[in-house]
Amino acid sequence: MRYPGGTLIAEPRVNDRIRVKRVRLIAPDGAQIGEKDIDEARWLAAQLGLDLVEVAADARPPVVRMMDYGKFKYDQSVKAREARKNQTRTVIKEVQFRPKIGTSDFDVKRKRVVKFLRQGDKVKCTMRFRGREMAHPELGRDILKRLFDEVSDYGEIETMPKLEGRNMTMVLVPIRNIATELLEDDNTDED
Template sequence: MLGEMPTDKARQLAVEAGLDLVEVAADARPPVCRIMDHGKVQYERKKKQSDGGKTHRTQLKQIRLRAKTGDHDIDFKVRRAEQFLKRNDKVKINVMFRGRENAHHERGREMLLEIIDTLQEVSTVEKPPSMESQRMMTTILAPKK
């Protein structure tokens, strides 16, 4: 805080300090100026702005299937899982069993293994297919680094 002073004196102080005289508030009377390294401030502002859009927190996305889900529907869900993985999200794939389907857990395991095989180029298996509850088999896929 140097207080009010003539512009010439402020410029001279800035030159002596090897810094810039930057007008902060032009509308104020008298105009408010600050002695600082303007290049450094611009660089930091630009860096902060460019880093702001790049942050992506990994989320766990779920895809639900049934033991009787058709091939086309599975293909559609696999494409969606691939999009999630490319966005750097983890994918949890659930196969739910109802009624008589409970007797055919091997069908659910085959579906999950087939999906894992399809997505092996973009993902790694974080948790292999296993029964999570009496009615649900799950696997978790993480994006490849």
């Protein structure tokens, strides 16, 4: 079977695709039945209305199990979907500042940084310098320091303010326990 990305996914051999003479047979409940001829194992599986699935092809003799293969595949896809849903995603949001930012503009951007940190996202704070503002990078550093002092209850510094060309960047990460508590509170409110 081909995966949409183009790579092959190895699926176990089922029923008539098993091409060996003798197999070690396992019952649906997990009990070992023992070594059987492949035809006898297929007959036993057919009597129970189950499929014969090769679970360990490298073993000698190969290990096969009687199971409902369709249900098995469905259960695996549900588990994979749950695993993908529970993965943590890291999103980096960016908020841009200028050295001569007004107090109300600063407050709006500070609230946005707090909102992103409460959602559990990283925040990249960028101070953009133009023209002669490059002569005073300490003004930008002071604004970023003031921003951190005001949002320190929600996040901590991952990358200290660093001048790169005409931009000074600082990365904030949410404080882990606060972000998870807020997400849990949001989930209980929805119920």
